[in-house]
Amino acid sequence: MTDRTLAELRADVREFVADELAHGRFTPMVDCWLTGWDEAFTRRLAHRGWIGMTVPTEYGGHGRSHVERFAVTEELLAAGAPVGAHWIADRQIAPSLLKFGTESQRRRLLPGIVAGEVFFGIGMSEPDAGSDLAAVRTRAEQVDGGWRVRGVKVWTSGAHAAHYFICLARTSPLDTSDRHAGLSQFIVDLRGPGVTVSPIRSMNGSHHFNEVLLDDVFVPDEMVFGDIGNGWLQVTSELAFERSGPERFLSTFPLVAKLADEPDLARSSPAFGANIARLAGLHTMSESVAHTLAAGHDADVAAAVVKVLGTTLEGDIADDVDVILGDDVHQPELARLVSTATDQRPGFTLRGGTNEVLRGVIARGLGMR
Incomplete structure (x- = not known):
């Protein structure tokens, strides 16, 4: 993509943002990607083709480059636009589904993400584990037709409004010589039986973080994300999208x-x-x-x-x-x-x-x- 075309894309986003502001549809905010949950705004972005930009067209996406997506997201963040509803799904889940998901998972979830209608959270962090993801204590036990997941996740942004999160759990006993082994990921329905989402309120009373209790939650085999035991490799790959x-x-x-x-x-x-x-x-x-x-x-x-x-x-x-x-x-x-x-x-x-x-x-x- 040429610099001129990229500049034109940025100009389109700025014109869109100016129109949104002129009509009073949002007020610029700090931390808009975390606290700015506005599903109507997300749908308007989706209508412009600015969600799922790098998702292939066969899954409802737009087949555009990461650099084009970077330009759009940078303009929206600079404007303080309320992009929180789709942020995790678009930034992290969509590329992870393309890399590690099954064909069935891609066809089931990606079109909804691109349309701004399916929202995700992240189920990594836990109490007392912090950034040490190898210390997670959430466990998944294989049962007939799937897995039973038990544990607690914290700092799950948007879990109270999202449809799913990808949960990191231990599927085999901890090996002290290789703490990263035996971890796996699961796509968990946040509105399903056994899931309790409790708010964690900020000091100013706002609510965007949550604690998620998983009480014997059943996850069918078709919602196992990636390969059992490959969770650490998958998580580190996902974090590159999250951190950069x-x-x-x-x-x-x-x-x-x-x-x-x-x-x-x-x-x-x-x-x-x-x-x-x-x-x-x-x-x-x-x-x-x-x-x-x-x-x-x-x-x-x-x-x-x-x-x-x-x-x-x-x-x-x-x-x-x-x-x-x-x-x-x-x-x-x-x-x-x-x-x-x-x-x-x-x-x-x-x-x-x-x-x-x-x-x-x-x-x-x-x-x-």
């Missing part, structure tokens, strides 16, 4: 954009120019990962680098604008964005794997440990 995208450095971009509209405030920020430069660098790095994934290559280490640097920057932006705004009562819109950013800030470096853990991933990938 523009959402890892643009969660607080609406703050930067709003600050740029207030030149006096922007000039009072010693970090404003440096943060713009950091954003530009991360844009290039993240786009490079999109090219790598498009070529079918692994990008685990590069994705971890983007995640560590990007989420650190997101927090720095929140802190910087919070300090320079102070008690200024004449900037209500900026104050609203800052309030959300400071509330969400602790999660920036936690979700998708803590930055401390990812530094270890980077060191190992570079042969340093």
